Amino acid sequence: MGARMVPFAGWDMPVQYTGIVDEHKAVRQSVGVFDISHMGQFIVSGPGAAAFLNRVLTNNITKLQPGQGQYTLLLNGLGGVIDDLIAYRTSEREFYLVVNAARIDADWAHLETQLNKDDEVMMANASDFTAGLAIQGPQARAVAAAVFGSDNSFPEHNTILVTMTDNGPMWLCGTGYTGEEGFEFFMPMETAETWFRKIVDAVKVAGGMPCGLGARDTLRLEMGYPLNGNDLSEGRTPLQAGLGFFVDLDKGDFTGREALVAQKAAGLPDKLAAFRMTGAAPPPRPHYPVAFAGEIIGEVCSGTQSPSLGAGIGMAYVPLNAATIGSTLEIEIRGRRFPAEVVKKPFYRKPSV
Amino acid sequence: MSNVPEQLRYRDSHEWIDPTQSPSPVGITDHAQAELTDVVFVDPPKVGTQVSAGQQVCVIESVKAASDIYAPVAGEIVAINEALTGDPGLLNRDPYAGGWIFKIQPSTPAEFEALMDAAAYGKHIA
Numbered sequence: 001m002g003a004r005m006v007p008f009a010g011w012d013m014p015v016q017y018t019g020i021v022d023e024h025k026a027v028r029q030s031v032g033v034f035d036i037s038h039m040g041q042f043i044v045s046g047p048g049a050a051a052f053l054n055r056v057l058t059n060n061i062t063k064l065q066p067g068q069g070q071y072t073l074l075l076n077g078l079g080g081v082i083d084d085l086i087a088y089r090t091s092e093r094e095f096y097l098v099v100n101a102a103r104i105d106a107d108w109a110h111l112e113t114q115l116n117k118d119d120e121v122m123m124a125n126a127s128d129f130t131a132g133l134a135i136q137g138p139q140a141r142a143v144a145a146a147v148f149g150s151d152n153s154f155p156e157h158n159t160i161l162v163t164m165t166d167n168g169p170m171w172l173c174g175t176g177y178t179g180e181e182g183f184e185f186f187m188p189m190e191t192a193e194t195w196f197r198k199i200v201d202a203v204k205v206a207g208g209m210p211c212g213l214g215a216r217d218t219l220r221l222e223m224g225y226p227l228n229g230n231d232l233s234e235g236r237t238p239l240q241a242g243l244g245f246f247v248d249l250d251k252g253d254f255t256g257r258e259a260l261v262a263q264k265a266a267g268l269p270d271k272l273a274a275f276r277m278t279g280a281a282p283p284p285r286p287h288y289p290v291a292f293a294g295e296i297i298g299e300v301c302s303g304t305q306s307p308s309l310g311a312g313i314g315m316a317y318v319p320l321n322a323a324t325i326g327s328t329l330e331i332e333i334r335g336r337r338f339p340a341e342v343v344k345k346p347f348y349r350k351p352s353v
Numbered sequence: 354m355s356n357v358p359e360q361l362r363y364r365d366s367h368e369w370i371d372p373t374q375s376p377s378p379v380g381i382t383d384h385a386q387a388e389l390t391d392v393v394f395v396d397p398p399k400v401g402t403q404v405s406a407g408q409q410v411c412v413i414e415s416v417k418a419a420s421d422i423y424a425p426v427a428g429e430i431v432a433i434n435e436a437l438t439g440d441p442g443l444l445n446r447d448p449y450a451g452g453w454i455f456k457i458q459p460s461t462p463a464e465f466e467a468l469m470d471a472a473a474y475g476k477h478i479a
Contacts, residue, residue, distance in 0.1 A: 016390065016417070019390035019391055020390060020391055020415075020416045020417055021390070021391040021416060214416065214417055218416060280394070280438065281394070282394045282396060282412070282414045282419065283393060283394060283414055283416070285419070304416060305393045305394075305414070305416050307391075307416065334396070334412065
C-alpha cells in the first residue's frame with residue numbers, strides 16, 4: 001500500500017501512507033483504517049475475574065454489564081501508571097483487556113504478581129496471535145455495513161460484540177483513539193489478511209484511506225488523549241494526568257489507591273496541562289523545554305502541529321499555578337522561546353451539525 | 354516519479370541550488386518534499402550570514418519531523434523567501450520555483466562542481 005514503515009514495539013508499523021495531514025482529514029471528514037495489530041489482548045476469566053480486576057484496575061469494573069467496556073488504568077503500588085487500557089466484559093465471568101503494545105510484558109508481569117492462588121482466575125495472553133484494525137470516522141458505520149452486512153449490529157460506544165464468522169471469531173469494540181465514531185476490530189492473525197482487504201476496500205469505497213501511526217498521533221492529541229510513554233509513566237499518577245474520572249476511590253481497595261488518597265490530601269505536585277501555541281511557531285515536540293514566568297519548569301510530553309487547527313498543540317506537566325486555563329507558557333525550540341496558552345481539552349471539537 | 358530538473362545541482366541531503374542564477378536560489382527537491390509531506394513551518398536563516406558549504410543554515414518542519422537544511426556552497430545569504438512564512442505549503446506544492454528557501458551569493462563558484470547533477474541525483478534517490 002506504499003506505506004513508510006518504522007519499527008514500533010517489535011512490529012513493523014506504517015507511519016504514513018499518503019501523508020499525515022491527508023490521512024488525518026480523512027478520519028475527521030470520512031473514514032480511515034489503522035493497523036493496530038501491535039496492541040495487546042489479555043483474556044481474564046473465572047469466577048474471581050471481576051473481583052481480581054477490580055483489585056488491580058482503577059475504574060469500577062462491577063459497573064460493566066456483559067457487552068460493555070470502560071477506560072481504566074493499571075497502577076503500581078505508588079499510584080504510578082503502568083498502563084492505560086480498555087476493559088470489556090464479554091460475559092459474567094470473562095473480560096477482554098486491550099493494552100498498549102509497548103507495555104504488554106510489563107502489564108502481564110504485574111498482573112501475575114497481583115494474582116493469588118485462591119483467586120479462581122485464569123489469564124491468557126492473546127497478543128501474539130491477534131491482529132487488529134481501527135476503523136474511525138463519520139463513515140465507519142457504512143464500512144461496517146459493507147463488510148459485515150447491514151443487518152449486523154454496530155458496536156456502539158464502549159460496547160463489544162464477540163461473533164463467530166466463517167472467517168473465525170472476531171471482537172468488535174466500540175472504541176477508538178481519534179474522537180470520531182468508529183470501532184476497533186480484533187481477529188486471529190491467520191484470518192487477518194482476508195479481513196484487511198475487505199475493510200480497506202470498503203474504506204476506499206466510503207471515500208477514506210489507510211492511515212498510519214503519524215495520523216493516529218495527531219488525531220488523539222487533538223482530543224487531548226494521553227499516550228503512554230509520552231504523557232503517562234510509572235512516575236506519575238492518573239490524578240496528575242487529569243484522569244481522575246477513571247479512578248474510583250470509593251469502590252474498595254485497589255493497587256495504588258492508598259498513594260492516590262494520600263496525594264489527593266497533600267495536593268498534586270504538578271498536572272498535565274494542555275497548551276496551544278499563540279503565534280507563528282515551529283510545532284512543539286516531545287522533550288522541548290517548557291518555561292513559566294521566565295523559568296524552565298518542565299518539558300513537552302506530547303506535541304505536534306494540529307492539522308484541524310493549523311496551530312501547534314501539546315501537553316506538559318507543570319506546577320498547578322502554571323496549569324490554570326489562560327496562563328502563558330513558553331516553549332523553547334532550538335534556543336528560542338515561543339509563547340503558548342494553557343487551554344481546555346479537547347483541543348478540537350467537532351463542528352456541530 | 355520525482356521531478357529532477359536538468360539545470361539544477363544537488364546535495365545528497367536533498368537540497369537543490371540553481372547555478373545559472375546569481376545569487377543562486379536554494380530549496381529542497383521534489384523527492385524531499387514528498388518524503389517530508391505537509392511542511393508547516395520554515396525557520397529561515399538570517400540575511401547577511403556567511404556560510405560554508407555543508408553548513409546547517411535553517412530548519413524546516415513538517416507535521417512529522419524537523420529537518421535541517423544545509424548550504425550547498427559557501428557564500429552569503431542575501432535573501433530569504435518571505436512568502437514561506439505565511440504559506441509554508443509552497444515547499445510541497447512548488448518545490449523548484451515558488452518554494453525556494455533562501456538565495457546565496459556563492460564565494461567559491463567552483464564548489465558547484467562538487468555537487469550532483471540531475472542524472473547523479475536521480476540515481477541517488479532511485
